[in-house]
Amino acid sequence: MKLTLHIWRQKNASSPGKMVRYETDANEHMSFLEMLDVLNEGLIAKGEEPVAFDHDCREGICGSCGFVINGVAHGPLPSTTVCQLHMRHFKDGDELYLEPWRAAAFPVIKDLVVDRSAFDRIIAAGGYISVSTGSAVDANALPVRKKDSDMAMDAAQCIGCGACVAACPNASASLFLSAKMSHLGLLPQGQPERMERALNMVAAANEGLFGSCTNIGECEAVCPKGIRLEFIARMNRDFLKAAWTFRQERVESD
Amino acid sequence: MKLDARIPSGPIEKKWEKCRFDMKLVNPANKRKFSVIVVGTGLAGGSAAATMGELGYNVKAFCFQDSPRRAHSIAAQGGINAAKNYQNDGDSIYRLFYDTVKGGDFRAREANVYRLAEISVNIIDQCVAQGVPFAREYGGLLANRSFGGAQVSRTFYARGQTGQQLLLGCYQALERQVQAGRVTMYARHEMLELIVIGGKARGIVTRNLVTGKIESHIADAVVLATGGYGNVFYLSTNAKGSNTTAIWRAHRKGALFANPCFTQIHPTCIPVSGDYQSKLTLMSESLRNDGRIWVPVQKGDKRKPSQIPEGERDYYLERRYPSFGNLVPRDVASRAAKGACDEGRGVGETGLGVYLDFGDAIRRLGKGVVAERYGNLFEMYERITGEDPYTVPMRIFPAIHYTMGGLWVDYRLMSTIPGLFVIGEANFSDHGANRLGASALMQGLADGYFVLPYTIGDYLANTKLDMVDASHAEARQAEADANGQVKKLLGIGGKRTVDSFHREMGKMMWDECGMSRNAKGLEKAIGRIAELEQEFWKNVTVTGAGEELNQSLEKAGRLADFFELAQLMCRDAKERNESCGGHFREEFQTPEGEAMRNDDDYCYAAAWEYKGPGKKHELHREALSFEYVHLAQRSYK
Incomplete structure (x- = not known):
């Protein structure tokens, strides 16, 4: 052709x-x-x-x-x-x-090459579970409901390509952020840092010049890994809850 | 040169414990005074950099990709082995050790393999704690599947994306250390030279792939975790950027290269469809759990698979190897597929393919279960071929997938250059002549999380390290060499593209140093590759400039090193007058066509020393002894 x-x-x-x-x-x-x-x-x-x-x-x-x-x-x-x-x-x-x-x-x-290092900085801000090598318990000591584990896996499939940002009229990174927060937040291992994670990752996205989410859904339409919009709702829930829960702490530390 | 593997004394199950006790520790407060360079951020490099950061060392990590999360470990599909025995099916550390030594056709070091099996259980714990979403049963506990070369279910998996999930776990741990200021990350940087000062590895020269700037980085020790060199064949399942430059440059500076000819041909890849093809795509070996491999009984049978009745199908693996069936190790499965195609019974347009059929599995388990186990692999297959594997059997053919050879390291993962450590696929130590499925992820993480962080401490605590910086004459020389190579490549101004040279060399390697080899063909390949290399240096064209993002220049530099490596691989294959694992020499086979090892003369790791440009390599031998798993012909019948 x-x-x-x-x-x-x-x-x-x-x-x-x-x-x-x-x-x-x-x-x-x-x-x-x-x-x-x-x-x-x-x-x-x-x-x-x-x-x-x-x-x-x-x-x-x-x-x-x-x-x-x-x-x-x-x-x-x-x-x-x-x-x-x-x-x-x-x-x-x-x-x-x-x-x-x-x-x-x-x-x-x-040409067609762009700098996506802002994604790395978002992960560095809190997209992990803090567990240093050697400090883990036996893997089966912590059962995880299969449904939760499967849904965590759905979110964890994000490949960090950046299509969601490119497709979004606001250039928001919300689908990317929410995929990581949902992956970790759905698992029992991810609970201790769940609230700080939401605050820190969102702050890093704001610093990284990404726009805000207005629920347009273009991101979900182009995502090559089928990451769903509902993860953004999870993120928003975590973020709002964290923003209230930690309000007092932040006032004190300011 | 005498090779000392520094294997601890004592019974095998106590060796690692003894080694850990014998090693000197670095005081926690002193760790921050040491700096370590890690090149490569796959499972081995990423986990090593993260763990050393946690311990308090100053780490500089490098990768050529735009982010450490993109390293090729991410593409591993099937799973990771661990001797957890959660299935209560008779698994143990000793059995995993036994299977791996046997699977490697008795060309790996027993002590290393035992340690690998021992550590395997800690890896799973660590990864689960990091949030790796391994597959689970309804009760919430971890699920397992079987893999080739084993009769127990010890493989942990995350759908068909196990490598991705493990790498993301390790990338996140790495980013945590970046945030903590313990690791400085250099993405889009490629290592071009190793800096050796006073006989010790003290740094690297890198090219910033965006600006083209060439500069030195100095440290107290250097770790190479740069993966395998399968792209020497041009077509392989490796990522396009995977290359040999880092280990080859270290080899030229004195690190011995062991068993370069031990390459793994993976039996289940999507067949080649045309000349423009840029890479081959693997279909996970886990598919062999439920898929049945067959070809028509009749030669040249061009009927559609659905029109070939059961009686006219040859399920040749089940027929030849009744006890392991479709789950024989990779080298055995690949050779059998080649054999069927050589007999003229191959399928598809090119005749270079065999069927992997899920018809029975779908009838037995239902489409839903099959989709849950392999859905993403089926989708990938359909995307590439346009055929639906739920209704038409997959066509598969072997492809280059992994390289067991690599830089020689001792038990503590240090190369023959003091201070230069090599981990993951880049070293040679654990898989012998054939790697079992789901063992690459295990080795990468064992080295990075649990072995290197200990052994490097012993080196740093025991070694007198002079204060040096980038103005040292050796660093300047290494920088000048890297600059010289860039200028030379840009100045040739010939007529042929880098890719056209690479394709031509890759074809020669596949034909003569691929699934089966013979002395005459290898000799011919060495001569022809040397000629092509000469033509490359006269007639290649590299567009653009050095001080910018220049992908042709990157490819040209990598190919220049592949040319030298290719010749060494052929020489190593020619020197090894036996068949073992993935190395099949046509002259050495049993009457049934199985590989025939020669333990009297070749029970060693071949470690090659670089003697200078244009000079012949010198062979050193590390004798291998098998005290626990006794030498025997492998049988999967």
Whole structure:
């Protein structure tokens, strides 16, 4: 199949970028990234710079890849990262517009590559259970209701790709935040730090220039791992409860 | 050079305890005075960096990905072994030890394997405490599944994403230490050189992949946790960025490289579909619990699988290995698949594939149960192939998956360069000639959480470390070498892309040093790879500049090291005149086509010493003795 691509080209964070048009060939068995590999091989052969994009495992689990195809983060197929998106879902003559994630919190590094380190800072602020190596009890000493464990796993599947932020008109990271808070908050191990976790992670997201959630739901629609909007409700509950519970403590420490 | 594995004396079940007692401790107040560099943030590196941070060391951690959470451990699907015996099915530390030594075809070090089995139980406890959502039974206790090479259920799992969940646990522990100021994280940094001062590893040279800046980092010890080198074959199940550069550069500075030819070919991957293919996708071995592998009895049978009646199907693993059936170890399953395809009974358009059929499982358990166990794997398969495995059998074919070889380390995980520790897949020690399923995650976390943090303390407490900084002549030289390589690659200005060279070399490696090998083919491959390497240095084209994000340049530097490694792998394979585990030499097989080991002459780990550019490596041998699991031909029949 023949495709026309319009790709965002930007040399680095400080230069302006623009859409550049390319014509390329593809076949239906290729993944979207393999189609770009072929385009890049052609560009290099002509002495032009290849299009930079993040990718690593190409199995949809590492969360490295991701860009916007015709206005949709990770492209048209639901629950699929671009590395797992195959060209059989496109047709001859298609015209595709590829752009990086757009969010103040994710500055462009080059072409389709953005800086998502703000996500790491959110996790560092409280997205964990504080248990140093060696201090754990026997794994079966703490039974967990299967339903809770399964739901924690649903939330834990987040791959941190950033599509939710890119799709959100407010560039909110709420789906990402709530996935981690729900994963840990649903488990008995996660209870002792549950309230502080909610406060600290939300504070880190605010510092990271992410917007607020207004329950639009675009994030859930593009999430390649099917993280559900209901986790945001859980987060909000925790956050509100924590904000009241810890009000006195905060006043005292201020 | 004499290789001293520093294996503690005494009975095997007391060795690790004795070692821990014999080791010197660093006073808690003094730990912050020591600095440690950790390269790689997968299960091994991430857990080591987090644990050393908790202990109070100053840690600098590096990864080439944009976040430590992306390391390739994340893609491990099936599970992690532990000798918990929660199923009451006869498992024990000793049995896990026994299975692993036997599964590795008697080419691993007994003492290391025993320690691994011993620690396995602590890993599960630690991970559960961190909130890893392992699969559970309705009563709330942990569930287990079976894996290849074992007759007990000892594998813990989190759907088909066990690696992801374990890595996130360890990444979160790491980020906790970043927040505490104990670990400084350098993402998008690639190690290009090791700095050795006064015979000790004292730092690394890195390239900032965003700005291109090359700089030195100095520390009291260096830990490499940079994973395997399966991408030497171009097509593998590894992530695209996985590479050998860190361990190869350390090897060039004096660290011996052990058993480079021991590579694992995973039997259940999605077959190759075309020339543009960039990587292969694994389907977890756990699928073999319920899936049945077969090919048509007739050669060249082009009927649809549903039209082939039961009597005309050959369930060749069940037929040849009745006691283990579809759960034989990976090397055995892979060779059997190759054998079936070589006979012309392969399926799919290319004839390079066999069926993995869930028809019986769905009839026996119902679609719901199958979906719960393997749903995400089925979805992944459908996404890639466009076929629905609930109704059409999967097509699978073996692919390069893991490398058992790596830098030689002693019992304390230190390489032949004092102060350079190597953990996880990057070292060679625990899996011998074949790794059992669900053991990679176990080894990575055992090394990182529970072994290295102890043994590195002993090194730091016992070693006189001079004050050095990045202005030291050795550091400057290493920086100049890294800069020189970048300039050289950018200046060649040839006609061929990096990928075209890599594909060509990978094909040669797959053909001659893949699932089966012979002396003539290996000799031919060494010559052809050397020629291709020469052409690379004259005719490769790398666009762009050094002082920016330049993905072609990154790939070119990695490939340059793969060229050298590939030749050593072929030489190692040629030197080892026996078949063992994943190393199958056509000249050495039983009349039934099973691997034929030669314990009289090859019961050793081959550790290769780098002698300089263009010079032949020198072979050193670490003799392996088997006092507990007695040498015997593996049988899964």
